[in-house]
Amino acid sequence: xxxxxxxxxxxxxxxxxxxxxxxxxxxxxxxxxxxxxxxxxxxxxxxxxxxxxxxxxxxxxxxxxxxxxxxxxxxxxxxxxxxxxxxxxxxxxxxxxxxxxxxxxxxxxxxxxxxxxxxxxxxxxxxxxxxxxxxxxxxxxxxxxxxxxxxxxxxxxxxxxxxxxxxxxxxxx
Amino acid sequence: xxxxxxxxxxxxxxxxxxxxxxxxxxxxxxxxxxxxxxxxxxxxxxxxxxxxxxxxxxxxxxxxxxxxxxxxxxxxxxxxxxxxxxxxxxxxxxxxxxxxxxxxxxxxxxxxxxxxxxxxxxxxxxxxxxxxxxxxxxxxxxxxxxxxxxxxxxxxx
Numbered sequence: 653x654x655x656x657x658x659x660x661x662x663x664x665x666x667x668x669x670x671x672x673x674x675x676x677x678x679x680x681x682x683x684x685x686x687x688x689x690x691x692x693x694x695x696x697x698x699x700x701x702x703x704x705x706x707x708x709x710x711x712x713x714x715x716x717x718x719x720x721x722x723x724x725x726x727x728x729x730x731x732x733x734x735x736x737x738x739x740x741x742x743x744x745x746x747x748x749x750x751x752x753x754x755x756x757x758x759x760x761x762x763x764x765x766x767x768x769x770x771x772x773x774x775x776x777x778x779x780x781x782x783x784x785x786x787x788x789x790x791x792x793x794x795x796x797x798x799x800x801x802x803x804x805x806x807x808x809x810x811x812x813x814x815x816x817x818x819x820x821x822x823x824x825x
Numbered sequence: 826x827x828x829x830x831x832x833x834x835x836x837x838x839x840x841x842x843x844x845x846x847x848x849x850x851x852x853x854x855x856x857x858x859x860x861x862x863x864x865x866x867x868x869x870x871x872x873x874x875x876x877x878x879x880x881x882x883x884x885x886x887x888x889x890x891x892x893x894x895x896x897x898x899x900x901x902x903x904x905x906x907x908x909x910x911x912x913x914x915x916x917x918x919x920x921x922x923x924x925x926x927x928x929x930x931x932x933x934x935x936x937x938x939x940x941x942x943x944x945x946x947x948x949x950x951x952x953x954x955x956x957x958x959x960x961x962x963x964x965x966x967x968x969x970x971x972x973x974x975x976x977x978x979x980x981x982x
Contacts, residue, residue, distance in 0.1 A: 677879055780893060783919050785890060786877060
């Protein structure tokens with residue numbers, strides 16, 4: 653038994669390293685889960701005379717997708733979001749994060765918009781208030797305005813199926 | 826999508842890639858307006874993690890998000906918030922991960938006390954080994970066997 657001890661300790665260590673190797677360092681756990689989504693009021697990209705505020709969707713489950721026209725992986729998730737929008741299951745709000753070139757409107761006109769509303773966060777302050785580290789990041793917000801889930805990185809069909817779908821069912825949507 | 830449109834999209838993508846890369850490399854801009862706040866900012870940001878380049882501090886990182894967070898901290902300090910309040914603002918949004926010195930609480934007990942624990946285990950093992958060695962040295966010597974051994978050595982000379 654005793655002679656095996658170093659090997660056992662070594663294997664435990666290898667186990668820890670292997671686990672660490674497959675963790676995604678970008679997946680920082682969000683302290684917002686279970687807390688009220690911060691309030692904001694921002695002008696819409698489509699029509700700056702109108703604004704969007706999370707209070708507008710009170711009583712509904714909705715998805716806040718933080719994206720930007722300059723973000724490459726946001727284009728990856730665009731078809732998935734389009735499908736979600738077509739299903740009409742849950743409204744998507746596309747927070748346009750730090751779009752200094754003001755390209756969002758043209759881009760959405762060209763590619764089609766999956767969004768219910770596109771509030772414009774020009775200086776990125778609302779994003780910071782939500783703890784955004786980069787685009788795309790997606791929050792699921794329930795009827796009471798509480799953040800239920802956060803996904804970092806693009807939404808693939810699998811991510812939608814395995815992460816969002818069960819949570820939405822749980823919330824009765 | 827027509828061929829022209831997809832060609833345009835490809836061109837747009839190709840053009841936007843280098844632009845995005847340049848965008849993230851805005852150097853930290855010193856703010857000479859208020860040297861006191863700047864000193865406080867650098868002192869505080871040294872202990873905070875940049876969430877984009879995770880092994881860099883918020884003070885040293887050139888990532889755009891780090892620049893924005895420094896601006897945010899600067900504004901909050903100007904508004905009269907003390908260091909603890911600024912750190913609380915950041916941990917509320919980004920979690921303890923933003924801190925290079927994690928707080929001492931149940932989930933971090935192993936992290937903080939681990940080194941002491943391992944030192945204890947090592948010290949214990951060392952002590953046990955020493956004791957065992959001493960026990961070996963203190964074995965009573967059998968005079969008869971010693972004489973026999975001496976004789977065997979003598980014979981082999």
